[in-house]
Amino acid sequence: MTPTSLDLPIAMRVGSVVCGTLLMLAALRLAVRGGRWFTPGTLGGRVVVNSARIAARLTPLHRMRDVTSVPTRLALAPDCWAARWIGAGIGADESHPPDLRRLIAGVRLVSAAACAAPVALVALAAFPAPSAVVIAALALAVGATLPDLALGAAARKARRAGVDDAAASVDMLAATASAGLSLPEAMVLTAGHAPPAVAAALRAAAVRRAMGEDARTALCSETQRYGVASLADVAQAVERQQRLGVPLGPELHRIAERVRAEHRTAALRRAARRGPLGTIAVALLIAPLCVAVVIACLVGGIAGGGGL
Amino acid sequence: MTLLALCCCVGALALAARDLRHARAATPGGGVHALGRLQRVAARYDRSRPGRRLANRLWRAQVHMSPAAWRFAQALALAPLATALAGFGMDAVPALVSASTAVRVVSALTLYLRRHASGAALDRVAPDLARALSTELAAWGSGGQAVTVAASRASAWSAGPMASHVLQAAAARVVLGGDASSSLHRAMLDSVPRLHPTAAAARVGAVFALHRHDSAATAQALDRLAAAVEAEAALRSDVSVAVAEVRMSAVAVPLLAAATLALLLATDHAALIAALSPPLLPLIGAAVLVVASMSIGVRRLVST
Numbered sequence: 230m231t232p233t234s235l236d237l238p239i240a241m242r243v244g245s246v247v248c249g250t251l252l253m254l255a256a257l258r259l260a261v262r263g264g265r266w267f268t269p270g271t272l273g274g275r276v277v278v279n280s281a282r283i284a285a286r287l288t289p290l291h292r293m294r295d296v297t298s299v300p301t302r303l304a305l306a307p308d309c310w311a312a313r314w315i316g317a318g319i320g321a322d323e324s325h326p327p328d329l330r331r332l333i334a335g336v337r338l339v340s341a342a343a344c345a346a347p348v349a350l351v352a353l354a355a356f357p358a359p360s361a362v363v364i365a366a367l368a369l370a371v372g373a374t375l376p377d378l379a380l381g382a383a384a385r386k387a388r389r390a391g392v393d394d395a396a397a398s399v400d401m402l403a404a405t406a407s408a409g410l411s412l413p414e415a416m417v418l419t420a421g422h423a424p425p426a427v428a429a430a431l432r433a434a435a436v437r438r439a440m441g442e443d444a445r446t447a448l449c450s451e452t453q454r455y456g457v458a459s460l461a462d463v464a465q466a467v468e469r470q471q472r473l474g475v476p477l478g479p480e481l482h483r484i485a486e487r488v489r490a491e492h493r494t495a496a497l498r499r500a501a502r503r504g505p506l507g508t509i510a511v512a513l514l515i516a517p518l519c520v521a522v523v524i525a526c527l528v529g530g531i532a533g534g535g536g537l
Numbered sequence: 538m539t540l541l542a543l544c545c546c547v548g549a550l551a552l553a554a555r556d557l558r559h560a561r562a563a564t565p566g567g568g569v570h571a572l573g574r575l576q577r578v579a580a581r582y583d584r585s586r587p588g589r590r591l592a593n594r595l596w597r598a599q600v601h602m603s604p605a606a607w608r609f610a611q612a613l614a615l616a617p618l619a620t621a622l623a624g625f626g627m628d629a630v631p632a633l634v635s636a637s638t639a640v641r642v643v644s645a646l647t648l649y650l651r652r653h654a655s656g657a658a659l660d661r662v663a664p665d666l667a668r669a670l671s672t673e674l675a676a677w678g679s680g681g682q683a684v685t686v687a688a689s690r691a692s693a694w695s696a697g698p699m700a701s702h703v704l705q706a707a708a709a710r711v712v713l714g715g716d717a718s719s720s721l722h723r724a725m726l727d728s729v730p731r732l733h734p735t736a737a738a739a740r741v742g743a744v745f746a747l748h749r750h751d752s753a754a755t756a757q758a759l760d761r762l763a764a765a766v767e768a769e770a771a772l773r774s775d776v777s778v779a780v781a782e783v784r785m786s787a788v789a790v791p792l793l794a795a796a797t798l799a800l801l802l803a804t805d806h807a808a809l810i811a812a813l814s815p816p817l818l819p820l821i822g823a824a825v826l827v828v829a830s831m832s833i834g835v836r837r838l839v840s841t
Contacts, residue, residue: 253822394735397735397740397765397769400765401743404755404761408747408751408758409751422734423735482761497776501779503839504782506838506839507783510835514831515791518831519828525820526821529807529812529817530801530809530812533810
């Protein structure tokens with residue numbers, strides 16, 4: 230036995246390596262897929278509210294764009310972990326209406342503390358004090374930025390999903406309009422079965438329409454806000470219906486067909502572009518790495534057996 | 538010798554079960570006593586709380602077996618595994634316990650991995666549901682008539698267990714005086730408890746609810762929705778076909794390398810020692826992580 234090898238039996242070592250690899254793969258899968266594996270309850274909400282009180286005095290935790298960006302991002306990505314923590318804070322907060330700027334600052338503080346505490350402990354144990362302080366400060370900064378990064382990424386993903394699924398929503402809007410429902414009713418009903426981006430745009434437009442704003446203006450501005458370009462065509466169809474009396478249902482069906490055709494073309498083009506890209510990644514990265522591992526084991530075996 | 542004895546026991550049990558089944562099939566009165574008792578036990582387990590919980594999990598995974606049959610299948614899988622373990626020199630009780638644990642873990646994992654199968658099955662039959670409902674609405678039938686007629690015709694057009702289940706449940710509620718659209722919605726939620734509102738079946742339910750306003754327009758909308766859902770499925774299929782080769786190679790290349798590595802380590806003891814010792818062990822671990830993440834990345838790249 231070589232001096233570097235462990236004293237465990239071979240079967241135990243093989244088993245531990247296999248189990249460790251499987252656990253790492255499971256963790257990787259969890260990290261890639263995400264998912265609602267943790268939901269903050271009432272206690273989490275109280276933590277956020279109390280942190281928000283502390284964060285109210287800490288200027289670096291506040292951003293200028295929070296007033297506009299946070300409500301939009303929360304509407305687009307309600308399942309994101311940062312949005313769930315803010316939701317828990319809204320549930321525990323007694324102020325009405327809830328102050329989203331204050332709550333997001335509280336979530337930033339919680340995230341910064343959660344990131345910095347373990348990193349600081351490890352850094353204090355492993356490095357001298359000045360280096361540990363610098364590392365902890367960096368972890369604090371990264372932790373404070375994490376909620377914004379997560380919300381931003383989830384909002385971008387929701388916008389993309391909204392663009393992809395817009396045809397189905399326009400079809401649903403056409404069905405409700407053809408059945409004789411009024412436009413605000415049709416928009417609210419459709420929003421219940423639409424992806425978050427389209428649902429948020431339709432609900433906001435319905436509210437503005439109910440408050441007396443012109444339907445076209447409301448739909449256009451909400452479309453821009455939530456990044457669902459195909460709803461702009463719906464706004465024009467609504468305007469034509471109001472001006473010329475053109476039936477809304479067939480117009481919306483035509484828009485849905487056009488959006489669906491555009492989506493089909495884009496999806497096929499994307500697949501045709503990404504297929505060769507994937508082949509290149511497999512041929513230039515995955516396959517050489519696999520071969521390298523096999524060769525390394527072979528050489529290690531020959532060297533260990535005294536062959537070299 | 539132990540292996541031989543256990544093999545004989547398992548074989549005898551299998552032969553006895555087959556003979557019992559054949560005897561029952563040949564003479565309806567014969568063998569009923571033992572089988573009837575077994576069936577009563579199975580039925581009692583199916584009605585029990587754990588049985589109903591398992592039935593829900595089986596339905597969500599779209600495994601069309603009764604809970605008792607599932608447990609019996611587990612027992613059938615357990616026997617050869619325990620025999621094999623005993624054959625490798627393990628004592629009888631540890632072999633049974635280990636095999637039981639393995640079978641239960643594998644079956645629980647299977648059900649967990651297939652937990653979204655009922656939602657996928659409902660989405661697959663959504664176009665058929667939409668067309669079945671629209672037929673009656675187009676002929677100026679009411680919502681209740683549309684649901685009951687679709688339920689009665691579900692077996693005729695071989696809709697599959699999911700469509701039949703949903704339509705039968707909705708029809709039962711309608712017959713008891715429920716509103717057609719609410720009944721259909723409740724039946725869908727009973728079949729798939731976590732049905733997402735943007736799922737195709739949920740959209741069918743929402744469009745069907747419009748029949749209270751305009752039956753003819755709703756029938757047309759349901760037909761259009763069925764065509765749209767089929768077009769979406771066709772697009773997904775086309776994209777999947779276009780990138781199938783890359784998806785397979787992203788998995789096949791690492792698996793082939795892993796198989797080669799396993800063969801090498803199984804035959805070369807020095808290579809195994811070297812692979813499980815530093816500095817090769819951390820390098821292999823890092824390489825496995827990188828390859829796995831790149832493989833997942835490539836699959837995600839071509840899937841989105």
